[in-house]
Amino acid sequence: MNAEDELTAAQAALAGEHACVYGYGVVGAHLSDDAETAARALQAHRDRRDDLAALIRAGGGEPEASAPTYELPQPVTDAASASKLAVLMETRLAALYADLVGAAQSGELREFAAQALVAASVARGRWGGEPVAFPGLSGRPGTPGTQASPTPQTPSDTETPESPQ
Amino acid sequence: MVTGVTNTVDVRRRRLLICLAGLPMLGTALAACADDAVPKSAPGHRLDVDMDVKVRWRAVEAERALLGLYAATLTAHPGLSDTLAPFTARHTEHLDVLVEGGPLPFSASDPLAPPSPGSADVPADAAAALAAVAEAESAAAEARVADCLAASGSRFAAVLASVAACEAAHAATLESA
Numbered sequence: 001m002n003a004e005d006e007l008t009a010a011q012a013a014l015a016g017e018h019a020c021v022y023g024y025g026v027v028g029a030h031l032s033d034d035a036e037t038a039a040r041a042l043q044a045h046r047d048r049r050d051d052l053a054a055l056i057r058a059g060g061g062e063p064e065a066s067a068p069t070y071e072l073p074q075p076v077t078d079a080a081s082a083s084k085l086a087v088l089m090e091t092r093l094a095a096l097y098a099d100l101v102g103a104a105q106s107g108e109l110r111e112f113a114a115q116a117l118v119a120a121s122v123a124r125g126r127w128g129g130e131p132v133a134f135p136g137l138s139g140r141p142g143t144p145g146t147q148a149s150p151t152p153q154t155p156s157d158t159e160t161p162e163s164p165q
Numbered sequence: 166m167v168t169g170v171t172n173t174v175d176v177r178r179r180r181l182l183i184c185l186a187g188l189p190m191l192g193t194a195l196a197a198c199a200d201d202a203v204p205k206s207a208p209g210h211r212l213d214v215d216m217d218v219k220v221r222w223r224a225v226e227a228e229r230a231l232l233g234l235y236a237a238t239l240t241a242h243p244g245l246s247d248t249l250a251p252f253t254a255r256h257t258e259h260l261d262v263l264v265e266g267g268p269l270p271f272s273a274s275d276p277l278a279p280p281s282p283g284s285a286d287v288p289a290d291a292a293a294a295l296a297a298v299a300e301a302e303s304a305a306a307e308a309r310v311a312d313c314l315a316a317s318g319s320r321f322a323a324v325l326a327s328v329a330a331c332e333a334a335h336a337a338t339l340e341s342a
Contacts, residue, residue: 094330102323107314114313114326118306121330122337131338133255134262135330137323 002105007061009103013096013113014056016089017049018066023089026072030082041086041123048116055109083127090124091135098136217321220312221266224325227305228260231332234301238294241287245295248342252298252335259328266321299339306332 024045028038053063076082097120100113121135235253239246288294309329316322 098323098327101313101326102319104319110322111310111314114310114322114329117326118310118330118333121334125334125338126341131251131255131331131334133258133331134324134327135334137327 003059005103006100006105006109007056007059009096009100010052010056010059010061010109011064013093013100013116014049014052014063015066016093016096017045017052018064019070020045020089020093021049022066022070023072023085026076027082027086030076031079033079034083037126038082038086044119044123048119051112052116055112059106059109086127087124087129090120090127091129094120094124094136095138096136217316217318218267220316220325221263221321224309224312224328225260225263227308228256228263231301231305232256232260234298237287238298241289242291242294245291248295249298252339255331255335259331262324263328266324295339295342299336302332302336302339306330306336 021042024038024042028035028042031038056063072085073088074081074085076085094117097113097117101110101117104110104113117136121131124135125131232253235249235256239249288297306329309325309332313322313325313329316325
């Protein structure tokens, strides 16, 4: 791992946060009972997005901007499909942060990534995702991981238990 | 590495030529040559490795303690077995992976031996027992994040962060159960 890997992993996680900010807007619109939960999640991801952008800038990088639009991996029509999207987003985000934990060159960035991985795992559970033994790591650690896509633009890259078939 | 070896060889050859040039003073010259410090192969990140062994050992002990708590809780509350079985299964996975990471020199006991229940105090009330397990999971998650920051191996750090993430989700799930 070097500075280039670190920046690549940080930008990927940032892209994931951008996608989550977009996605939680959609999720919140379909939840009447859990609208407040979705609003809190949206704010949490905005905060983390801004913190990560600041960390990237502090490291001399230029934080990537969000995409103009995102394609949802599956249609969101009701509360159930909205929760499903939230689980999928947190699952993918956990993988991006696990990568960043491994790629981080500074203790500050590693800590940020580790806390974000924990937060994504807890959020995933709150939206109904079954706990897994190694959030963010594909299968058992030690086997090479697959890079999860941060954006809902690539529905083919859904190597998660919650992915639509 | 290759460059380093080449340099070393060149230095030694040069020293040998100097020794031969100084033939009249063979005795002292050869003595000097014999004293020539041959650079040993770098010991690697020995300190880092030792550090990670300690971190791994701490994580293994914590997993064993959690499994012991689950076992004690199930002994006191057999009715919780369906609820808690998937949780203990995930902790067993953690323990397996942490133990597979390499030898643990401080091992006094078999790290994979079944945990002994009974060491933990389990509340008589089932809900309170679950709350106690949730609290232990939460504390373990915090400790694994700290271990993640202490780890030098990047892959190992990611495993520890992932274990912490699982335990934090366990705590949240048990709290809302």
